[in-house]
Amino acid sequence: MIPSGERWDYLVIGSGIAGLTFALGVAEHGRVALVTKDRSDESSSSYAQGGVATVWSPEDSFESHAADTLTAGAGLCHEDVVEMVVREGPERIRDLIELGTRFDSRLEGDAVEYDLGREGGHSRRRVLHAGDLTGQEIVRALTVAVRRQPNVTVFENALAVDLLTDRKLGRDGGPVTCWGAYIFDRENGTVRAVAARTTVLCTGGAGKVYLYTTNPDVATGDGVAIAFRAGAAIGNMEFFQFHPTCLYHPRAKSFLITEALRGEGARLRRPDGTTFMKAYHPDAELAPRDIVAHAIDHEMKVHGYENVYLDITHQPAAYLEERFPNIARRCREFGIDITREWIPVVPAAHYMCGGVVTDRDGQTDISRLYACGEVAMTGLHGANRLASNSLLEGLVFGRRAALHARRALAADRTPPPALPEWNPGTAVNSDESVVVTQNWDEVRRTMWNFVGIVRSTRRLERARKRIAMLQEEIREYYWDFLVTGDLLELRNIATVAALIVRSALSRRESRGLHCTIDHPERDDAQWLHDTIITPSEF
Ligand SMILES: Cc1cc2nc3c(=O)[nH]c(=O)nc-3n(C[C@H](O)[C@H](O)[C@H](O)COP(=O)(O)OP(=O)(O)OC[C@H]3O[C@@H](n4cnc5c(N)ncnc54)[C@H](O)[C@@H]3O)c2cc1C
Numbered sequence: 388m389i390p391s392g393e394r395w396d397y398l399v400i401g402s403g404i405a406g407l408t409f410a411l412g413v414a415e416h417g418r419v420a421l422v423t424k425d426r427s428d429e430s431s432s433s434y435a436q437g438g439v440a441t442v443w444s445p446e447d448s449f450e451s452h453a454a455d456t457l458t459a460g461a462g463l464c465h466e467d468v469v470e471m472v473v474r475e476g477p478e479r480i481r482d483l484i485e486l487g488t489r490f491d492s493r494l495e496g497d498a499v500e501y502d503l504g505r506e507g508g509h510s511r512r513r514v515l516h517a518g519d520l521t522g523q524e525i526v527r528a529l530t531v532a533v534r535r536q537p538n539v540t541v542f543e544n545a546l547a548v549d550l551l552t553d554r555k556l557g558r559d560g561g562p563v564t565c566w567g568a569y570i571f572d573r574e575n576g577t578v579r580a581v582a583a584r585t586t587v588l589c590t591g592g593a594g595k596v597y598l599y600t601t602n603p604d605v606a607t608g609d610g611v612a613i614a615f616r617a618g619a620a621i622g623n624m625e626f627f628q629f630h631p632t633c634l635y636h637p638r639a640k641s642f643l644i645t646e647a648l649r650g651e652g653a654r655l656r657r658p659d660g661t662t663f664m665k666a667y668h669p670d671a672e673l674a675p676r677d678i679v680a681h682a683i684d685h686e687m688k689v690h691g692y693e694n695v696y697l698d699i700t701h702q703p704a705a706y707l708e709e710r711f712p713n714i715a716r717r718c719r720e721f722g723i724d725i726t727r728e729w730i731p732v733v734p735a736a737h738y739m740c741g742g743v744v745t746d747r748d749g750q751t752d753i754s755r756l757y758a759c760g761e762v763a764m765t766g767l768h769g770a771n772r773l774a775s776n777s778l779l780e781g782l783v784f785g786r787r788a789a790l791h792a793r794r795a796l797a798a799d800r801t802p803p804p805a806l807p808e809w810n811p812g813t814a815v816n817s818d819e820s821v822v823v824t825q826n827w828d829e830v831r832r833t834m835w836n837f838v839g840i841v842r843s844t845r846r847l848e849r850a851r852k853r854i855a856m857l858q859e860e861i862r863e864y865y866w867d868f869l870v871t872g873d874l875l876e877l878r879n880i881a882t883v884a885a886l887i888v889r890s891a892l893s894r895r896e897s898r899g900l901h902c903t904i905d906h907p908e909r910d911d912a913q914w915l916h917d918t919i920i921t922p923s924e925f
Contacts, residue, residue: 388572389542391579394803395420396796398567398583400547400610403430404522404781405760406589407529412789413585414536417796420581421539422570424546424872425605428526431591431761432781434603435522436645436713438490438504438514439782440775441476447511449473456776459508459675460769461899462915463623468747468766472776472783479782480515488528490515505650506774508675514775519645519713525778544573546872547590547609550617551580551806552753563618565756566803573872578809584802585792587757588614588743589785593883594641595876597736598835601630601643607876608883610762614743615882615922619751622764622917623741624883625890626900628772629840630737631679634730635694636721644697644714644732646774649673651710653699655683656729658692677771677900680734684840687733696729734840738777740768740900741890744919749788757792759784764917770899817868826857827877830884833857838888842903851888857881889925890918 396417399410410421423430442452452473457464484490491502504514517524533539548569549555556566567583590610594602615621632649634642649655649672654662667682668674674682683695699707704726708715711725718725743751743758745765751758760781767780817823837850858881865878894901896910 388575389420389422389545389570389579389581391808393582395567395581395583396585397792398422398581398586399589400568400587401430401589401591401760402427402541403432403589403591403760404525404529404778405785406587407526407533408782408785409587409589409759409789410533410539411529411536412786413793414533414538416793417538419536419539420542420583421533422542422545422547422581424573425544427530427541427543429603429605430526431602431606432522432778433526434643435525435778436519436643437506437647437775438516438521439480439525439778440506440509440514440773441480441779442473442513443477443480443501443515444503444512447513451511452476452513455509456767456773457769459771459773461771461909462911463769463899463917465766471747472767472780475783476779479779479786483525483528483782486528486532488517488525490517504647506646507649507673507679508773514647516647519647519711522778546571546573546875547613548578548870548875550586550613550753550756551582552617554618556804556807562754564754565617567806569809571870571872571875576869576871578870580806580808582803582806584796584800585755585757587749587759587788587792588762589760590762592739592761593880594736596831596834596880596883596887597839598831599633599733600736601633601641602736603641607880608739609876609879610758611742611886612879612882614751614753614756614758615886617753617756618922619753619756620744620919620921621741621886622744622919623770623890624739624886624920625894625918626740626768626770627736627887628677628738628740628900629680629734631676631683631734632697632732633735634718634721635733636731639717639721641735642717643737644730645711646676648697648699648711648714651699651702653697655679656696656698657686657690658696675771676774680840681902683732683734694731694733697732698729699725700727700729738772740764740770740772745784747787748791749784750791757788759788770901811869812866814867814869817864817871820873822860822864823871823873823877826861827873827880829857830854830877830880834884834887838884838891840902842891842901844892844903844905847888847892851885851892854881854884854888858885886920889920894918
């Protein structure tokens with residue numbers, strides 16, 4: 388359990404690739420508390436399959452990686468950020484290799500070379516991978532390194548509730564400063580005030596806002612909701628990426644079939660066996676993933692299919708077992724032999740391109756508060772993320788934020804002020820947990836049905852009203868009853884849902900991942916800018 392009354396130099400919230408990278412970067416420069424709301428290896432990072440994109444081959448170039456990223460981003464990437472991330476990528480990958488990450492390699496003549504995969508939207512082979520368990524391997528190596536650091540203490544089952552800002556301490560006026568966070572201990576149900584000179588949100592994405600998602604249960608958008616409540620600007624929330632190929636099986640909760648399968652020649656088929664991607668994009672199955680997701684969604688809606696199929700049976704069975712061992716095994720568990728049978732797939736919510744607005748060093752507009760990884764809106768992805776660029780973003784920004792925070796702390800060692808302990812007021816134990824379960828379901832269904840891959844103003848308006856009603860109900864419940872993990876997450880998914888709807892309503896065009904039938908064209912004259920929401924405007 389995290390102790391009360393201690394003062395940390397760094398409070399890192401989240402143990403995915405961004406949080407672990409940040410923690411390692413500051414570990415020798417102060418005392419670090421790393422809190423994570425589940426087991427430390429439970430994160431989207433751990434489930435990443437395809438790999439991490441970087442310029443590694445001599446046939447590749449920074450210009451090409453940047454150009455592919457910009458094309459995917461549909462005019463909204465910040466070019467300076469793209470350039471910076473792409474150029475710093477190889478160095479960050481070398482760090483991982485030095486830490487012991489084992490990427491797949493193969494013999495090329497006499498030399499051993501890393502095996503580079505190619506994914507949709509990439510014009511070259513540049514994706515380093517470890518079978519189809521790349522994230523697990525990276526997280527393993529980073530976790531071993533972090534656990535070796537005597538200055539870092541990891542607290543599991545510790546869920547950040549809200550930031551402790553000087554506004555919360557009753558000091559109004561001037562720029563908002565963050566001095567730590569309230570942390571809920573899921574094992575004993577208590578909330579502690581944790582003081583820190585620097586706080587970094589590395590809480591990942593928000594797939595759980597939607598009914599169907601590839602994300603693990605921890606992806607409830609907590610960091611975005613927490614930062615928003617504290618006064619930070621949130622950007623580009625309308626751009627939510629749907630992965631085209633999630634396994635469609637009643638017993639598979641959220642199992643993703645990596646894009647790399649299409650990189651290796653897998654074809655998408657209708658139930659009658661015909662292929663359809665050529666009708667949607669000249670690159671067919673290798674089109675950017677939003678186009679593939681739209682195509683599948685369209686095929687399913689027009690023809691009334693429950694799913695479509697992915698066919699990789701042309702590849703030798705031994706190769707598939709070696710290259711995609713995890714997918715082969717999981718599909719087999721559900722009775723599907725990928726070496727002989729087509730895989731049933733549907734699209735599902737996958738990646739949040741928007742988030743807490745940060746600069747090139749991961750700084751938010753709240754002093755002493757950073758955000759890195761999927762929780763952040765750095766300008767790298769613009770209106771659509773290029774596959775395998777997100778692990779890279781976590782590495783680059785985790786490192787940059789750590790370096791910046793180290794410098795800032797060396798220049799100013801002001802200790803955190805005394806913090807008020809959590810006050811539960813008159814709240815009592817709830818005997819109506821069903822309200823929480825029901826509202827979870829309603830938020831997720833509303834988002835899936837009204838704010839999905841293809842949107843309309845009328846459906847968005849409907850969603851806005853329903854989410855507002857649910858938020859009101861959640862607010863009342865929040866103050867009346869003692870908090871639980873489920874309630875805290877529900878409050879956050881409802882806030883994130885409201886932000887997505889608000890951003891989607893405000894963008895009156897279709898671009899990248901935001902597609903609305905009421906404004907079907909991209910409109911560069913009016914909309915070539917980010918959608919930024921600040922709490923005061925909401
Ligand atoms: C199935 C799947 C496959 C993917 N494949 C790829 C791929 O091949 N390549 C690629 O580049 N990207 C891939 N992605 C995306 C990529 O994995 C994520 O964008 C990236 O890992 C995010 O890293 P992160 O550190 O920001 O967050 P995460 O890895 O999600 O970590 C977030 C952490 O924060 C913790 N947390 C959340 N809220 C709180 C709270 N309130 N208090 C305390 N802790 C909290 C979580 O428990 C978790 O430890 C994939 C995603 C999924 C879901």
